[in-house]
Amino acid sequence: MAWNTERTRELLLAAATEEFSAKGLAGARVDRIAAAAGVNKERIYQYFGKKDELFDAVLAAEMVRVMTEVPITGSGPVAFGEYAGRLFDRHTTDGVLPRLLFWEGLERGGDTVSRATRSDHCAIKVGQVLEVLPGIDRTDAADLLITVITLCDGWPVLPQIDTLLAGSSADRTTRRRAFIVRTATLLAEALAADAKPAPEAALN
Amino acid sequence: MAWNTERTRELLLAAATEEFSAKGLAGARVDRIAAAAGVNKERIYQYFGKKDELFDAVLAAEMVRVMTEVPITGSGPVAFGEYAGRLFDRHTTDGVLPRLLFWEGLERGGDTVSRATRSDHCAIKVGQVLEVLPGIDRTDAADLLITVITLCDGWPVLPQIDTLLAGSSADRTTRRRAFIVRTATLLAEALAADAKPAPEAALN
DNA sequence: CGCAATTCCAACCAGGTAGTTGCAATTGCA
């Protein structure tokens, strides 16, 4: 054996992540990925098979990364709202995952190769939601999570929509973040209230 | 003069709407559009200039159509929630506009040719929100609208995300609709409460 | 150093792309 094969793989994966995020599955150019990685083109086919499978590898890696970097911790509706805020921050400073997800949704129409794996990843997150907001329906937890993910992921991908807001770009982002946090908190409160119907009059 | 030029235009626009919605700007094929319209290829260049401008025409037409088909009417938070429901229905039975919007966001990165026009369209909707929920901030109205649009538009484009939900496809859609309506109503109530701080104890 | 695995290089293939052009056929008003 010789050479550092693992490094080659990582270089390709990093370059592919950038390219797919920017141009999508159809728009991405294999030659460009190879060039950006400083690696020869055939390595891609050797390590990942074809373009499609490289995309799968990129998306899976990025999902795991974000999931571990932005955990759902703490307890109560406010803690859940803070999770929404952290996810929003993460996606506005690095919109790679949102873009990859929407590219996939548009270009592959939901026929994800790794649908089962995806489902497993998501189930973990639902579990975290249930820990933060104990007592609520598993279904409600899933719906809540979908809502927050859709809002946080949609923002960096739909820049046209901010024409509704005035002010500088930074202002608009700050305001949007606050609104999403408030929405997440409000929803979490409502679902938590559903969970324990009237445990005597709450103090405040 | 001769020939029905207007009909030719409409045939092309309809075919282009279908093609762009399905494949996006880069993925759409000019030849396919022409063939589907039963019209010769050069007509596209004659009537719309280039591919990009055809996409602009398609998107503008589709926005106007949905805006007029799904107005914001009535009064109060519940009425606003019903608007969210109608928008959700419209987008789940015909996901063309959501797809076009996300394609544009991804492929053009927000450099919309018709950004000014877009802004005007949106302003009308914000005005409708203000009529339904009088007294609330214009900024809040915009944020509320962005939230509902993001949720309703995101659903048909992010089919992977429904792996979080169990049940049949129809069940999942129904449940999602209910949750979005509830979210919209809840937010509208909260913002309306901000608007008129404690107008004596409300009779339920 | 020897040697096998890994990589680079450069050319190649078959297919598809947006956009153009010249010409003949069709249309419908006057």
Next chain:
DNA sequence: TGCAATTGCAACTACCTGGTTGGAATTGCG
């Protein structure tokens, strides 16, 4: 029926694409 505008047809240009191939160069273990 005449005639000008509109359209269909089919070929063409210039270029780009994913994916493959053969041979030479590089690497690092033993």
